[in-house]
Amino acid sequence: MTATEAGPGRPRVEAPLKLTGAARYAADHHPDGILHAVLVGAPVAAGWLRGVDAAAARALPGVTAVLTAADLPVFPELPGPVAVRAMPFADDRIRYEGQPVAIVLGETVEAAEAGRAAVVADCEHAAPVLIGHGHREPALGGDEVVFARGDVDAARARAAIRIEQSYLQPPRHHHAMETSGTVARWDGGRLTLWDAVQASSTVIPVLSAAFGLDPADVRVVARHTGGGFGAKGYIWPHEILAAAAARVTGRPVKLHLRRADQFSNVGYQPWMEQTIRLAADADGVLLGLEHAVVNNTALADTHVEPATEASKSLYAVPAVRLRQLVERVSLNVPTPMRAPVEGPGLWALESAMNELAEAAGRDPLDVRLANFAAVSPADGRPWSSNGLREAYEEGARRYGWRTRHERPRRDGPWVIGHGMATCTMGSFRFASAGRIRLHRDGAVVEANVHDIGTGVQTVLGQIAAEELGIAPDLVETRWGDTDLPATGPTYGSSTTMGTGSAVAAAARDVTKQLAELGQGGRDPLAALELAGLDELVGEGRFELPGGSQFSQDGEGTPYAMRTWGVIFTEVGVDPDFGLLRLRRAVGVYSAGRIVNPVTARAQMTGGIIWGWGKATMEESDQEPVHGRWLAKNLSNVAVPVNADIPAGIDVAFTGEYDEAASLIGAKGIGELGATGVDAAVAAAVYDAVGVRVRDLPILPWKVLRT
């Protein structure tokens, strides 16, 4: 295999576990003596808690306890990555509807639910603070300008074309099929959690700080995670409360969020208003770029969605000014969601680039090519690798972009439009460890990753097999337990690059040890036998400059590291009803070496579908009178289903091997596919019927409103 060639496709090794029901998720663990916990949420979005009357609930059969603030420990200030610093129960202020005010513990979940219904929370109401009230503050304190280069005002003054527009997107909930939840058991001073998470290693510092434990006394088991999309990335209060309830009652506790509680007790993607001001010459070559982002956050907790990052790094612009602001409202705190940062950022930037192309009278692809950044616009460093030009070219070829308007513009009731956008994501590299145990009949990979559906177990096995020179069938992967080597998180499109590199290093350690035993150059299984050993253990690490745990965009290296791509979409618009149909999508990506084309294609296809959902369907509303989330279940949540998606979404990768990014040439892929889709779809709608929609989702009434 040459370095740039994609590896062989392999189906997922963990799939049979799921298909047969053998995969055990957090809630499938029932330690002896388990109690079931249900949260009682504040019934109002703003005010004060005067008291909780739990007498009737405590009298119900099967209700073991009702815990209120007086029963729970006072937690010290908790370290990152705790999601919420204003922990529930810490004071009597109510800051959002659903904020926990009591925990009901029952012998069965039904008893706990009945107890929950019988608890009365006595609240003093106040007027809730609603999204869009207009009072903004600098997101990071101090100055709202987070980045500036060159003179944007001068650029604007001399520009032939000026674009200034605002782009809106509503809040969206992640809504993984498996809600968030934790089973907690104490064995003396040792705590075990079975947890639905994306980063179990990071549960340990938070939980050990919460309870004053030695980190070595906390173990987290998290093999299968039923989706997360970012909502299980940070550590949320229910994980801490489950452990607290278990300690108070002296019994193991399962606290699995009900779907209704999921809205308020973990994060969501915030509401965002983004304003873009482009200054360009008559050909659409950018002279200046301003990008201001406002996202909603909670009253007492701050989440910043740094969507301006997209504008810092994508195009070669001499003058840039970026602003980040937040608006505090009576809702729980938001959190990153699949394709955070650039996902929202490109909705605004790429929509504005399409408007610029129209103003310049040029093809939107040519405007992108004219603004291609040959080095990092943020700091002038060379790219570690960058195949964006090839991606543009290959994508346009596959789509037939240059001849798109020679094809029929109508198909029955559908008026057909075409739109495109650039895709990009930052490069999140996390330090990671991995281990390989070589046995006479095969190898075992050990690394504390989670199975969240991406296929990483398969990919790690492939990497080990390739490095060792043995068949992939001879490699087994063990994962999902903090007793295994610590890895980076299962988010940020980072796992293959980081943990994959650690596993490759472990394999090279095995090979080196075999050579030291005088068995180099042989089949490793035969070599082990010849060396008279039953097991040989190789350890590997993926290390970052300066020994840091995290490096963004090549921080600490001579290179700037990012990923790119292009998305082309063909959308049918019914001009009478405002309905939209995705007819075709072509995505081509420049993202390092692709280890497994089967799982990689699935990631990008999923990202494009995610983007279609964002573009045309998804919206979580804050109810305008009571200030709570309007929806309480999935019946009010529109997401794409199979019938919404055409067969054969076309996904391809540019051949690439990025040796600066990782030991295995890989960079991150998954979230990249979800970027740019919304802007491409909006452009296609405009191309079809001449309506520019700048507030997502593109619902029928918006298509019809002009």
Ligand code: MOS
């Ligand atoms: Mo994603 S926001 O990296 O789970």
